[in-house]
Amino acid sequence: MTALHSRAIGRDLLRRDGRLKVTGTAPYAYEGPLGKPAYCHLIQATIARGRVTGMDTTSAQAIDGVITVLTADNAERLASTEDNELAVLQSDEVAFRGQIIGAVIAETSEVARHAAGTVQVTYAQEPHDVELSVDRADLYKPYKINPAYPTDTADGDVAAAMASAPVTLENTYTTAMYHNNPMEPHTTTALWDGSLTMWDSTQGVHSARSVIARVFGFDHEQVRVVCPYVGGGFGSKGTPHAHVVVAVMAARATPGRAVKLALTRQQMFFLTGYRTPTIQKMQLAADRDGHLAAIALDVVEQTSRIKEFAEQTGMPTRSMYAAPNRRTTHRLAALDVPVPTWMRAPGECPGMFGPEVALDELAEQLGLDPIELRIRNEPSVDPDSGRPWSSRNLIACLREGAERFGWAERDPAPGVRRQGDWLVGTGVAASVYPTYRMAVSTATLRYERSRYVVEIGAADLGTGTWTTLPQIAADALGVDVDDVDARIGDTDYPIASVAGGSSGMSTWGSAIVEAARAFRDKFGTDPADGDEAEGSVSPPTGKYAMHAFGAQFVEARVHADTGEIRVPRLLGVFAAGRIINPRTARSQFIGGMTMGLSMALHEQSVLDPRFGHVVNHDFADYHISVCADVGDVQAHWIDEYDPHVNAMGSKGIGEIGIVGTAAAVVNAVHHATGVRVRDLPVTLDKVLAQLTPN
């Protein structure tokens, strides 16, 4: 493919939507421009398994301002109940605690919420099962892992290599259950007047339309989804969850009047997906010089009983390092729990925790620098597919990061540096994320009142799409970026893939480049008002293994008396192709790294097996790093141009920042204290007893 001459691409341009957002005038899904909407509040099950035997809505119906109460008895029958997560109010069965069993529609959100609390529910409760462990007898092998990868892989003989290699390591690492928790809660405003208009906080208006049309049996033309701005999604807004179906049911119960539904923060811990906890048994075998003879990762994780989601945790182990003997497996427990889903860097994020800590442990065993260990195991082609790399600059990232971070002066001995009351250490880990390009996306380019206008139903999750799409269009057209407008976030614009898998720029940008070429071919450089052309993305050739890489460096401090852990420095260097806009890119990288820090030190959804739900279901109890936890965070990138990935030469950067961070933190805590923590999060109680106080 012909490379774009970059003039606008690579420029540090301000966000076009910045002013609207900081002045609070960018309309979000809950703020649809409507006259007098009704409000909907959900009723949730308080058992984790069983049946609803009765719902007495008499008191709720009697409350002034209540319009109606939806339950499984009176809710409309859906056209498709194939997806159990979305088959809401279709039966009396309860499959997890917090599942939606009803909804109140009222004149105000306060009345709806109050009335929802007055509905008396009786149940036939059955024993539930929500505890994940490696020794469950019912662990099963899923048919595939997300989105469509083989469940297991094997090359050579890992067991034989483990038996004969001079240096081996076998440890189990665990990551916690995490909830996506975008700042903007999941909200939907729906209006039914023979056709459906839905203002939904979503990562993809077209995919939301397609799911809702299928569930209700609507034609696509009957459904319009609008979402110009999204206050974060991190995967949980990648596809509609059950509450969106309820919002549409509510709208159809009040024809001609819009209904607004916003989940509370607590409800998001039941209804909008989460990352499964993972249990990772890791095996490494090496010669005394650190060349890997074997690498294996056996993963145990959970899904819900009603719908399978198999996190692809073993994926990075398949491609990251060279070793003749290799194995990855995934086994699932199907539990009476809510449905897990994508969360920022599904697979890669948890899947680079165990392996990257294990490598640090192996380096220590070998007396080898952990960067050198990684360099010695650099594969010349993708060990998984055998395909050549489109580009792979992991070593460059490690070296540049080491230089910028001051790694050369590092004394490898753990637990020996002290500044005042604080033990100090540093750690490193690698990052990786596949470069995806989705199969479907179309852009329209039109010349309108002396400006070029790009229309595509893409999404901006706060990532910069409003700003970066015009940069791509400008270079594809050979015009100034200030002469280009973008219109996104509406199914009235051409189809665009979901903003997921860090594929947005690659996919939508490719469609825009095609549209620009078609436009120039048709109309030359002197178009008339209204001239319009369309272009679509083409699928990747499959000739290359395409990934972005990175290296993350961490300084950790651990209080010698109390075990409190602080991370004053995070430094990442990434090789992610051509960077479209350094301002929005830096924001994506440091956002991901901060989320990785949060995963390392704080985040953990605590599931109480007696009740079956996450009990720390608010922001006071589910800890996310706050400003005081975040010190100097730097993201850099190397100058990489990859001609094979797409016309821009760019790789996705939305997710790689969170990959490897937690391992680097754990490795730094070990270097500071000598204590090796293999279970996230690293909290003070996990190091305290092994510290020698002042």
Add this chain to the structure above:
Amino acid sequence: MKPFAYQAPGDAATAVRSVAADPAAVFLGGGTNLVDHLKLGVAAPDLIVDVTAATSNEITDDGAGGLRIGAAVPNSELAADRRVRDRYPVVAQALLSGASGQLRNMATTGGNPLQRTRCVYFQDVTTPCNKRKSGSGCSAIGGYTRYHAILGASEQCIATHPSDLAVALAALDAEVRVLGAAGERGIPFVDLHRLPGEHPELDTVLEHGELILSIDLPPLPMAARSAYRKVRDRASYAFALVSVAAAVDVADGIVRDARIAFGGVAHKPWRATKAEESLRGAPASDDSYRAAAQTELAGAQAQDGIDGGNAFKILLLTRTLVATLRDLAHEET
């Protein structure tokens, strides 16, 4: 949220009369805890009496080195007051270690010590809780106990009191002035909060309708060298795993006197009188501090639970007390 009536009287006597007359009435200070409870269904009052205009918002000198703090003084103003910072730094530090700037602007001196436990089961109306509904059972026992008690718990309740300010006030021998239907009375701050015993639904000894008018800090010269050390799961905006409020008087390498209270470990701010006693006359050394902690914590009882229980808090509190006293004594020399 259940609909309720709202009043905002201009004087304390009217406020007290309104609440005392209605068993389903509550006082509202800054609302930083009650409003959450209204939304969650933890509280469902019929009448809310806003007392922010009914009580004093001033800090006055008692002429002898002590201070009277009006119940309506916001936490942020109390923390910023020069007299408080000079005479009782432990109070300012405790306040600043809690919540956020916005919350401290809203929260009041009278309301802060009356905030309720953040036990996750107390705050979730779908799980049994003896504190929320007497006799329904304690879900925390055997559950998520990381933030729960190691001192003074009962079989009915293992919740902890969340306030940081209250820990400092307990250490300083503060007194609470309250007005009730029967008139005005003073309560030593250390006696304001209860241990759960058989009645965890009662957080304090206040009668229904009794309103805090002020909190009085007595003169205590040694408090000029005092500190609040809060250990938590993130650097800010989290409740204490353990905390220590302490003031020490050290001369010639000997501890002459000490005031110590613990937070995050009991149903009330835990005044550590045994530790204080063990320190008086002891050498100002880590060994003395450790012995004091061990004396106080001899009766500590850890809770099992999911996510490993809370046994680590005994060691953590010991280490935190030692470090806090060491730093303070070092300051003294």
